[in-house]
Amino acid sequence: MIAAEQAGLEHVLEGLFSSIIYPPAVWHEALAPDRTAAGLSTRPWLKQLQARDQVFIAELIGRERLSRADAEVIALAKQEKLLAVVDDRRARGAATEQGVRVIGLAGLLLIAKDAGIVAEVRPVLDALARTGFRLSEAIRREILRRAGE
Secondary structure (H helix, E strand, C coil): HHHHHHHHHHHHHHCCCCCEEHHHHHHHHHHHCCCCCCCHHHCCCCCCCCCCCCCCHHHHHHHHCCHHHHHHHHHHHHHHHCCCCCCHHHHHHHHHCCCEEEECCHHHHHHHHHHCCCCCCCCHHHHHCCCCCCHHHHHHHHHHHHHCC
């Protein structure tokens, strides 16, 4: 969500979802000094919600070595039975172990292309890369292959 905001891709998220629920740690990460996602607060389709199981969050941070934001996303998705948008490899693995369905931002771009929200995936991946979004070259090639680009 943060990378999408920084790359000016809010319309992709809004086009795919009627609402997005995110935990407080994502908000705090978005407003860290090196981030520029203050515009998130003005999006009516974004809703902040706190995960209730703080013990589970602490376990994910300690045992799985996840960031607080990723741990809160997984806990919230598990609590509310939602799809988690997670790009960190460890976080994706931890979420899957917990029975949480996950998708990454690159996967969302494939869905957005199929839905006609974006015409091409390559320029969107390039815009994300300019924000510091990391994607292995192998995954990038696979996403572009699936997109027919």
